[in-house]
Amino acid sequence: MAWLAWWHALLRSVIKFMHYRLQTVVVTCSIQLLTLTVFAEDTRLGSLNGVAIGGELKVVKLYGAGGSGLDAYQSGFFISAEGHILTVWSTVLDVDEVVVVTSDGGRFSSTVVGIDPNLELAVLKSEEPPTSYFDLNKAAEGRVGQRVVALSNLYGIATGSEMASVQKGVVMARTSLNARRGAFESIYQGPVLVIDAMTNNPGAAGGALTTLDGALLGMLGKELRDSGANTWLNYAIPVSELKASVEQIMSGKSVGRTQLTRIPADRPVELNTLGVVLIPNILVKTPAFIDLVEPGSKAARAGLRSDDLILFVNSIRVSSQATLAEELKTIDRADEMTLLIQRGKELKEIVISP
Amino acid sequence: MSMRTYYSLLLAVVGCVTFEQLSRAADPVKLDSLVVEAQQQRVDVMRRAASATISIFGLDGGGGGSGVIVTPDGYALTNYHVSSACGDHMRCGLDDGSLVDAVIVGIDATGDVSLIKLLGRDDFPTAPLADSDEVRVGQWCFAAGNPFVLATNLQPSISLGIVSGVNRYQYPAGTLLEYADCIQTDAAVNPGNSGGPLFDLSGQVIGINGRCSFEKRGRVNVGVGYAISANQIKYFMDILRSGRLVDHATLGATVSTDEAAEVLVSNILNGSDAYRRGLRYGDEIVRLADREVKTTNTFKNILGTLPKDWRVPIEIRRNGETQTLLVRLDGVHTEKQLIDAVAAGLGGAPPKPPEGHGQEGGPEQDDSEQDDSEKDDPERDGSDAPLKEGGEKEQAAEGLEGQPDKKLVASMLEARAGFANYYFNRLKREELSGQLQSLGDFTAAGGRWTMSGLLAGETTEVAMDLDVKSASLSVGQRATAIDLDKPLSDIVAARGEGGLLLAMRALQELLRTGPEKMGASTYLGRFPVYASTSTKLREQPRHDVLQTLWYDAQVRFSIDPKTGAPSLIEVFGDVGQDPVEVYLADYQTFRLGDQEMQFPSRLRLQYGMEPMMLIDLKSVSFDSTSRPSGEATE
Numbered sequence: 001m002a003w004l005a006w007w008h009a010l011l012r013s014v015i016k017f018m019h020y021r022l023q024t025v026v027v028t029c030s031i032q033l034l035t036l037t038v039f040a041e042d043t044r045l046g047s048l049n050g051v052a053i054g055g056e057l058k059v060v061k062l063y064g065a066g067g068s069g070l071d072a073y074q075s076g077f078f079i080s081a082e083g084h085i086l087t088v089w090s091t092v093l094d095v096d097e098v099v100v101v102t103s104d105g106g107r108f109s110s111t112v113v114g115i116d117p118n119l120e121l122a123v124l125k126s127e128e129p130p131t132s133y134f135d136l137n138k139a140a141e142g143r144v145g146q147r148v149v150a151l152s153n154l155y156g157i158a159t160g161s162e163m164a165s166v167q168k169g170v171v172m173a174r175t176s177l178n179a180r181r182g183a184f185e186s187i188y189q190g191p192v193l194v195i196d197a198m199t200n201n202p203g204a205a206g207g208a209l210t211t212l213d214g215a216l217l218g219m220l221g222k223e224l225r226d227s228g229a230n231t232w233l234n235y236a237i238p239v240s241e242l243k244a245s246v247e248q249i250m251s252g253k254s255v256g257r258t259q260l261t262r263i264p265a266d267r268p269v270e271l272n273t274l275g276v277v278l279i280p281n282i283l284v285k286t287p288a289f290i291d292l293v294e295p296g297s298k299a300a301r302a303g304l305r306s307d308d309l310i311l312f313v314n315s316i317r318v319s320s321q322a323t324l325a326e327e328l329k330t331i332d333r334a335d336e337m338t339l340l341i342q343r344g345k346e347l348k349e350i351v352i353s354p
Numbered sequence: 355m356s357m358r359t360y361y362s363l364l365l366a367v368v369g370c371v372t373f374e375q376l377s378r379a380a381d382p383v384k385l386d387s388l389v390v391e392a393q394q395q396r397v398d399v400m401r402r403a404a405s406a407t408i409s410i411f412g413l414d415g416g417g418g419g420s421g422v423i424v425t426p427d428g429y430a431l432t433n434y435h436v437s438s439a440c441g442d443h444m445r446c447g448l449d450d451g452s453l454v455d456a457v458i459v460g461i462d463a464t465g466d467v468s469l470i471k472l473l474g475r476d477d478f479p480t481a482p483l484a485d486s487d488e489v490r491v492g493q494w495c496f497a498a499g500n501p502f503v504l505a506t507n508l509q510p511s512i513s514l515g516i517v518s519g520v521n522r523y524q525y526p527a528g529t530l531l532e533y534a535d536c537i538q539t540d541a542a543v544n545p546g547n548s549g550g551p552l553f554d555l556s557g558q559v560i561g562i563n564g565r566c567s568f569e570k571r572g573r574v575n576v577g578v579g580y581a582i583s584a585n586q587i588k589y590f591m592d593i594l595r596s597g598r599l600v601d602h603a604t605l606g607a608t609v610s611t612d613e614a615a616e617v618l619v620s621n622i623l624n625g626s627d628a629y630r631r632g633l634r635y636g637d638e639i640v641r642l643a644d645r646e647v648k649t650t651n652t653f654k655n656i657l658g659t660l661p662k663d664w665r666v667p668i669e670i671r672r673n674g675e676t677q678t679l680l681v682r683l684d685g686v687h688t689e690k691q692l693i694d695a696v697a698a699g700l701g702g703a704p705p706k707p708p709e710g711h712g713q714e715g716g717p718e719q720d721d722s723e724q725d726d727s728e729k730d731d732p733e734r735d736g737s738d739a740p741l742k743e744g745g746e747k748e749q750a751a752e753g754l755e756g757q758p759d760k761k762l763v764a765s766m767l768e769a770r771a772g773f774a775n776y777y778f779n780r781l782k783r784e785e786l787s788g789q790l791q792s793l794g795d796f797t798a799a800g801g802r803w804t805m806s807g808l809l810a811g812e813t814t815e816v817a818m819d820l821d822v823k824s825a826s827l828s829v830g831q832r833a834t835a836i837d838l839d840k841p842l843s844d845i846v847a848a849r850g851e852g853g854l855l856l857a858m859r860a861l862q863e864l865l866r867t868g869p870e871k872m873g874a875s876t877y878l879g880r881f882p883v884y885a886s887t888s889t890k891l892r893e894q895p896r897h898d899v900l901q902t903l904w905y906d907a908q909v910r911f912s913i914d915p916k917t918g919a920p921s922l923i924e925v926f927g928d929v930g931q932d933p934v935e936v937y938l939a940d941y942q943t944f945r946l947g948d949q950e951m952q953f954p955s956r957l958r959l960q961y962g963m964e965p966m967m968l969i970d971l972k973s974v975s976f977d978s979t980s981r982p983s984g985e986a987t988e
Contacts, residue, residue, distance in 0.1 A: 046555075048492035048516055056491075105615065105649070149492075155567045155578060157522060157538065160649055165518040166491055167540040167577050197540065198577025202569060232571065 051149050051214045052166040056103040057132040059164050059208055060085060061153045062110075062124075063099040064092040070347060075152040075164065075207035075220070076100075076124065078133035083126040084250055086242075087206035088222050089115045091312060091340060091347070093122055100126045105161030114249035117256075117316060119188055119242050120222060123249045134208060136246060139239035140215035142171045142193040150197045150236075152207025152220055164207070169197025169234075171217075179224035179233055184314055184335065186224050192235040193218055200224075200232040209236040218242075268329045269337060269354040275299040278321055285320035302352040305343065312340035399557040400496065400512050406481035407510040407550060408472070409447035409500040410456070412440040413758060420499030420510070420550025421446065421470065422559055423480050428454075428472030429595070431587060432549030433564045434461055435531075437468035438699055442775065443763045446472050447500075447508030449479075455758050457766045460594030461774040463696050464602045464686060465659075466531050466564050467582060468549075468774070469594035473762060481551060484558035486583040487645070489537055493517050497541040497563055497579070499550025510550070515541025517560075521655050524565060524580055532602070534658020536580045537561045543579030552581040560584050586659035592896065593661050593879030597778030599692045600879070601662040603683035609639055611650050625930045627682040631962060633670065640676060641669035643891045662686070663899075664881055667889040678889045680963055689772055696774075782877040786900055787868050789918025793941075794951030796865040799976035803862055810956070810968035818855070820862050825855035829967070842907040846927030846934055851967065853934030854959040857923040860909045861938070864902070864920070869911075875902040883912045883922050885937050897921055917941070919952060935960040944974040951976060 059077045062085075066072020076087030085100065087093070097109035110126040142148065148171055153164040173194040179186040193209065199220045207220040218236035226233050245255050271278065275297020279289045288310040293300045310318050314337060318324045331337055333354045341348050408421045410432055419436030423429070430446070437444065437458055444456040459469040472478060489495075495517055498510040505511060519538035539552060543563045552561040561581025568576065593600045606626025609617050619637045622629050639647045642656045643666040660666060662685035669678045687695070770776035803820045814830040826835040834851045838859065845852045869875045878901050882894035897912040910933075912922035919941050925934040938954035945951065953974050959967040 046494060047490060048494075049490045050492070052492035155569075157519060157567070157578070160651060162521070162651065163491055163519060165538060165578070166516060167518055168516045198575070201567075201576055201578070 048149055048166065048168060048212065051210060051212055052151070052163075054132070054214045055149065055151045055166070055208060055210055056163045058130065058134050059103065059151045059153075060126075061101040061156075061158060061164060062087055062092065062206065063101070064095045065347070066092065070349070071156070071202045073153065073156045073203050074205050075154075075203060077151075077206075077208045077216075077219075078126075078130035079123075079136055079246065080133055080250065081129055083110075083129045084113065084133075085110060085124040085126055086219055086246060087122055087124060088219070089117070089120045089122040089317075090205065090222065090315075093124070094311065094317070098124055100124070101160065102130070103158075103161065103163045104131070107160075114252075114254055115317075116242070116245040116249065117187070119190075119237060119245055120315070121219065121237075121242055121245070123246055134210075134216040136216070136239055136243045138215065139243070140211050140213075140217055141240065142174065142209075142211075142217045142236075142238060144171050144174060146171045147212050148193075148195055148197065148217060149210050149212065150195065150199045150204075150207060150220060151210070152199060152204040154199070154201040154204035154207075156203045167197040167199065169195040169199075172196050174238075177221075177224070177233075177235065178227045179235075180227045181222070181224055181315065184338075185227065186222075187315070188221070188237065190241055191238060192221065193238055194233065194235050197234060199234045199236075267333045269331045269333055271328065273298075274352065274354055276304060278324075281321045283320075285322070288318050288321050288324045298352060298354065303348075303350050304339070304341070304352075308341040308343050308348075310339055310341050311347070312338075314338050315340075396555070399553075399555065400498075402479075403481060403496070403498055403551070403553045403557045404510045404512065405449045405479040407449065407498040409503070409505065409508050409510070410436055410440055410470075410549065411445045411447070413443055413445060415445075416440075417444075418500065418503040418546055419548040420546065420563075422498075422549075422551035422562070423472065423478045424483065424559075424591070426478050426480055427476045428456070428474075428478050429459065429591075430456070430470050430472055431551075431562055431591075432468050432470060433562065434463050434466045434468045435564070436549040437461070437470060438696070442767050443758065443760070444470060445758060446470075447505075449509050451508050453508070455763050457763055457777075458775050459778050460597055460600060461696060462590050462594060462600045462602075463692060464532055465582060465586060465590060466533070467562065467587060467590060467594070469591065471766075471778075473759070473766070481553070482558050483584040483588055484554055484556075484560045486537065486560050486585040489517055489520055489554070489560050489583075491517050491520055494555050495537075495539055495541055495552055495560060496555075497539070497543050497547055497550060497552050497581075499543075499547035499563065501542070501544035501546040503546050513542040515539045518578070521652065522580060523651055523655050523658070531565075532658055533565055533580055533582060535583050535586060535655035536565075537583055539563075539579050539581060540577045541579065542575045543581075544575045545573055547579075558584075562587060583659065589659060589661055589664075592898075595778060596782060596877045596879045597773050597775045597780075598876075598879070599689075599696055599772055599774055601685040601687050601692060603657060603660040603662050603664065603666075604686050605657060605668075605681065606684055607633060609650055609653050615649070617647050617650055617653055626684065627932075628668070628679070630932060631679040631681050632677075633668065633679060633681065634672070636672075638671040639668060640671050641667070641678075643667065657683075661879075663878065665884060666882075666891050680884060680889055693771055779877050782898070783869060783875060783900065786877065786898055786913055786918075787870070789913065789915075790865065790868070790920075792918050793865065793953070794946070795949060796951065796976070798949065799866055799946055799951075803974065803976050805971050805974040807955075807969055807971035807973070810970050816969050818858065820855070820859050825859050827851055827855050838905060842905050842925065843927035843931070846907065846925055847931055849932070849961045851959065853925065853961070854936055854957065854967065854969075856907075856925050857909075857934050857936035857959075858957070860902075860904055860925060861911075861920060861923055861936075863904065864911055869900055869902055873903040875900060877901075878910070880915070881912065883937075885921060885939065895921075919954070932961045940970075944976070946976040 062074050062076045074092045076085045079086045100110045101107045108127045110124040113123045113125045115122040148169050150167045158164050171193050177189050177192045200223050204220050205222045209217045218238045220236050224233050275294035276299045277292040279291045290306050290308045292306050293304050313327045316327050337352050339350045406423045410419045410421050417440035421430045421432035442458045446456045447453050454472050454474050456470045456472045459471050461468050496512055496514045498512050501511055518540050522536045522538045524533035547563050550563050551559045552563050554560050561583050563581045565580040567578040606628045607619050607622040610620040616638045619635055645656050647653045665680050665682045667678050668681050766777050768776040801822045806817045817828045819826045823838050836845050836852045836855045845856050863872050878899040880896040881899045883897045897914050900911045902909050908926040910924040911920050914921045920938055923936045937958040940956040941952045942955045943950045944953050955971045957969045958965055
């Protein structure tokens with residue numbers, strides 16, 4: 001009879017769970033329907049204009065490095081009265097000064113305070129304090145079914161004092177990110193809010209996801225595809241996931257790479273087997289300049305040349321030959337590797353199959 | 355206990371659970387009555403909006419886009435890139451499942467708008483146009499149309515969204531097309547939605563959907579659609595009714611923003627009207643066409659929505675002082691550029707040339723088999739492209755209802771260079787001729803008219819004598835005369851009182867012989883007439899403008915559509931000269947024999963913005979050959 005009791009208990013819990021789910025559905029339904037009451041004769045009743053305008057003051061357009069198929073713009077938002085800006089860590093930020101343009105037409109430069117390679121986020125600090133900002137301590141938790149507003153400068157539509165774009169949507173799921181960029185698993189695989197607003201567009205990454213009350217829910221993520229379905233994902237990283245890291249960066253501490261996301265590969269990539277010789281590593285931070293590419297080697301076939309400067313490996317910034325060596329240890333020879341190199345004044349993306 | 359018992363017990367439990375689940379799921383959620391009412395209201399608004407939304411196809415069922423009916427007699431708006439793909443004769447599907455014929459009326463290739471006319475009814479359901487300057491970011495909106503040509507029953511699809519941005523400027527995509535001051539929305543707008551309306555929550559049209567940002571996903575909605583603003587359409591609607599290929603405006607000056615974020619004139623053509631009105635290099639532009647100019651982009655946005663030939667107010671600031679100039683706008687393109695572009699199908703070549711179209715085709719559709727690069731290369735990086743449905747047209751509305759009435763349609767299509775459909779120009783001119791006749795039967799008037807009166811507010815006597823080849827004017831002791839055998843442009847260039855005689859002679863000719871016999875005439879559409887002291891574009895009445903070539907001069911008559919009476923006569927001389935302007939007001943009854951004739955008693959002569967003379971007429975004789983003086987008697 002122990003069997004039966006066990007089954008019974010299990011089924012009970014299933015029923016309980018179902019009750020719970022039903023209740024949540026009922027609650028979310030009524031919340032959604034309540035928002036419908038705003039539909040009345042007035043053409044603008046129930047307008048999200050208030051949340052849009054409120055959010056616009058906090059959202060910024062960021063301009064930095066770009067070229068050869070890479071966009072030179074993305075979105076970000078103020079997170080402190082001192083002018084800290086949260087955005088995604090990308091090649092756009094690979095300049096000395098990132099240009100910040102606010103929706104009231106303000107234009108000033110900013111510098112990168114620090115980055116979190118695990119969350120692929122960066123915190124910038126602008127010269128000017130903002131008129132208004134999102135307080136990470138007052139952020140909201142996104143619930144499934146909740147209505148949301150996404151603010152970003154997707155496609156770089158807005159310029160100068162023009163307002164960034166506003167999109168409406170619903171939180172479709174709270175789940176762990178199972179995504180990839182090109183052939184690679186995305187670095188961040190933690191919890192995300194999946195939304196039905198089409199935010200997976202150039203320039204949208206770094207934008208803000210808020211509730212209809214204007215409370216911050218998360219930061220719009222980079223352009224990624226779902227690993228299973230191969231579809232482009234519209235998602236945001238919840239504030240609860242990034243708050244600790246952002247605070248650490250803002251307090252001046254650097255955020256290291258965690259074991260979780262960086263596992264040394266079984267068969268790491270080695271430069272000499274690729275046919276690449278770097279310039280002699282004599283400084284603490286010798287740049288990863290290629291001295292020589294062996295003719296006929298994998299590197300040569302992929303299009304690498306001598307004098308190329310390796311800037312990024314699989315979107316990870318390469319600040320010196322040492323970091324490059326570290327990074328290569330985590331890449332398996334079975335995988336493709338994407339290098340962003342600088343050749344003269346040109347940026348180039350090169351894919352190698354080691 | 356046997357395994358069998360376990361299973362049956364298990365089944366029973368599962369059954370209970372399922373039952374419990376079902377009974378719960380069947381319990382309806384008790385909704386607040388406000389919610390139900392609001393929902394019902396939205397359903398009603400959308401149903402009404404859908405009734406005015408149409409699907410548009412070519413004769414062969416190809417093409418495929420959307421549109422919206424704006425007048426009960428069937429005038430409807432769509433995108434130029436939709437109408438050009440369908441040809442001059444279209445088939446339009448209504449929400450009720452009926453299919454009617456439609457013909458092209460006017461084309462604005464630059465703004466990507468076409469006006470078409472649905473045939474066969476005078477009680478079409480319509481949608482009102484909103485004031486799109488009042489549209490705000492974040493407000494709800496919904497798109498109606500026929501995305502992917504899905505609706506085989508012709509009922510429009512509705513998609514709800516919000517306004518994501520206003521005053522967006524989208525550069526020409528390798529064509530004439532320019533989307534200025536458009537509305538950005540996240541309401542799903544897909545190929546096939548082109549030309550369809552974007553509504554606000556009250557069911558007013560705030561824009562015409564026409565373009566999207568596309569990128570890696572191909573030609574499907576990515577949450578960024580653009581609609582041409584309703585206000586731009588309102589400016590152009592009555593111009594499109596002229597059946598012409600209409601053009602957008604340029605100022606003849608460029609602007610740039612300085613460090614203080616002021617928008618300053620950075621370059622100006624000295625042959626432009628703007629220059630003649632006093633606009634100079636370095637002037638700060640504060641407002642254009644009643645709207646505040648904050649940035650170079652807003653300047654471009656506002657200018658991009660204005661029609662060629664319109665006069666608009668520009669408020670400028672110079673040395674701390676503001677003043678308002680009324681500037682006549684020039685066109686962006688030459689007439690030839692427009693004809694060539696439309697003939698080449700720029701901005702919307704048909705996915706495949708409509709069959710059986712050649713026989714009745716208008717001028718714009720010749721050689722329209724230009725390849726559709728956008729379609730061939732759907733994943734062009736970050737491209738914004740017009741939303742033409744080229745793919746799934748095989749399921750389009752074929753055989754849904756009666757055959758197209760080709761005979762009727764052919765009678766309403768008339769090809770002529772520079773026109774989308776000359777038929778509608780003729781129609782408007784006939785209408786205006788009829789209106790003019792309501793002023794009186796001037797055919798009975800003689801070849802010589804005399805009139806007398808006073809300078810307004812003065813005691814100076816004025817007398818005017820209009821004969822066939824000459825005219826004369828005396829103001830107090832001063833006398834002026836003109837000879838119509840000499841170049842009229844010299845009279846215009848002299849900027850004197852002779853201009854009044856010229857304009858009044860033109861009016862005499864218009865009333866006595868009618869516009870058709872006077873010279874080659876064209877109906878231009880409705881333009882604002884600044885008859886009062888107000889310089890607000892919004893406050894000006896828009897009058898029908900009839901243009902006639904008379905001797906060597908171009909004469910434009912503005913006619914008040916309410917009264918059918920001319921309100922302004924403009925006589926243009928050479929390029930770069932201000933035209934003569936004579937404003938006509940206070941129509942009174944004067945007599946010719948036993949007939950009552952309506953004629954203006956107040957005349958205002960003006961060049962540029964400065965009135966030169968104001969006359970109150972006391973008597974008019976329309977037959978001075980037989981009765982040399984005084985009012986006509988019985």
